[in-house]
C-alpha cells in the first residue's frame with residue numbers, strides 16, 4: 155500500500171504579538187496547535203502518516219516561514235516523495251477589535267497544482283458544511299508557506315476570532331472542526347472516513363445536521379441543549395446582555411428562529427418571564443417535553459399556596475403555630491407539603507398551615523402547622 159503523508163503546519167507561536175481575540179479569550183497559536191494535535195491523532199487512526207513542521211509552539215518565538223518550508227520539503231524528500239498534502243492551519247481576524255467579518259476561507263497559491271485546489275475545495279466545503287459558517291470560498295494568495303513548499307497544499311482560515319459568534323466556534327467546536335478536516339483529508343487521499351469511536355467524550359452536537367434542521371420562521375417546538383453551557387441573551391447575538399445559562403441536556407421550547415447580524419440562526423424562547431434568545435448551533439431538535447419554567451416562591455407571611463419540602467430529618471406537625479401546641483404528626487426529610495398560609499408562631503418564627511391528614515380527623519380536621527425553618531421552596 156502506498157503511503158499517504160500529511161504535513162501539518164500550525165500557524166504562529168506563543169510569543170508572536172497580536173493574533174488573539176479582542177478579549178484575549180482565544181489565542182490563535184493555541185487554537186492552531188490544538189487543532190494540529192487533534193487532526194494528527196485522528197488522521198493517524200486512518201493510517202495516514204503525519205509530520206508537524208511546528209510541533210511545539212508554546213513559549214517560543216516564530217520559527218520562521220522558510221524553516222517551516224524547509225522542514226516540510228526535506229521530510230517529504232527523505233520519505234521518497236510519497237503522496238502528500240501540506241496543510242497550514244490558521245484562524246482569521248479582521249483587526250484587533252470585534253467586528254462582523256465572518257466565515258471560512260481556504261487559500262492556495264497562484265499557479266498551484268490541481269491537487270492543491272482539490273484539497274482546498276474539500277477542506278473549505280467540509281468546514282462550511284460542518285460548522286455552518288459563511289462560505290468565503292477558495293482563494294488564491296501567494297502565502298510564503300504555500301509558494302515555497304514542493305508538495306500540494308493549502309492554508310485554512312477556519313473562522314474569525316475577531317467575531318464574537320465565531321470565536322465561540324473556535325473555542326467550543328473543536329471536535330467538529332477536527333472531524334471536518336479529517337473527512338476532507340480522507341476524501342483527498344481516497345480513504346474511507348471512520349467517525350471517532352468515543353464521540354460523546356466532549357461535544358456530541360452535530361451542527362451540520364442541526365443547521366439543515368433549523369430554518370428561519372416560527373418553530374414552536376422543543377429543542378435540547380448540546381453544548382455544555384449555552385448562554386441565553388436579551389437579543390439575537392453575543393453582543394446582547396446575558397440573561398442566564400442553559401445546561402447540556404436541558405429542553406426548552408423555541409418560538410421563532412431568525413438570523414442574527416452575523417448571519418447565525420438564533421431562536422427566541424420564554425425565559426424567567428422575559429424573552430430570551432439562544433444560538434441554534436448549540437441545540438438539536440428533540441421529542442422530549444420542556445420542563446415547565448417555575449420560579450421558586452420565597453417563604454414569607456401571607457397566602458403561600460405552593461409546595462414546600464422538608465429539610466430536617468424529621469419535622470413535627472403541630473396543632474397550632476408554635477412549639478407549645480400539641481404534636482399531631484411527623485414529616486420525614488424530602489416530604490413535600492402544599493403550604494397554605496404562612497404566619498408568625500408563638501416562638502416569633504414563621505409557621506405554615508397545610509393539610510396533613512384527611513379532614514375527617516377529629517380535633518384538628520387534618521390541618522397542621524410546621525415551622526418554616528425546616529422547609530424550603532421546591533418544584534413539585
Ligand SMILES: [Zn+2]
Nearest residue numbers: 165182244245
Ligand atoms: Zn494566522
